[in-house]
Amino acid sequence: MTVSKxxxxxNISDGEIQSVSTASPWNFKIEASDEEISGLxxxxxxxxxTGWQNFMRAHVPYVQYHYDRENDALDSxxxxxYEIIYKLGDEEARHHIESMGILPEK
Structure with a gap:
């Protein structure tokens, strides 16, 4: 059975997934199945x-970034x-993510 992609x-910063390139600004182009898009x-x-939790926690000034579980969750x-986009992305997406140096070496 072939999965249709x-x-x-x-758009990473807005968390948007669009099927039309002109609908809004975008960062990466990917090819994905319905299941993969649901996961993303x-x-x-x-x-x-988690971002809302961070916003609320930001008003507690004595917690440093590296001791903040919400920040760890957001980073994760x-x-x-980025791992999913690297896996599903076009050559330009993979090259850009590689240049960022954020994914562990495989």
């Missing part, structure tokens, strides 16, 4: 929720996002 355009959407949704979600 479609082209999507991803779930990570974006988790990031949005962002890393997962």
């Amino acid at each position: 479609k082209t999507y355009y991803i 959407r779930e990570i974006f949704d988790q990031g949005h929720s 979600q962002l890393l997962k996002t």
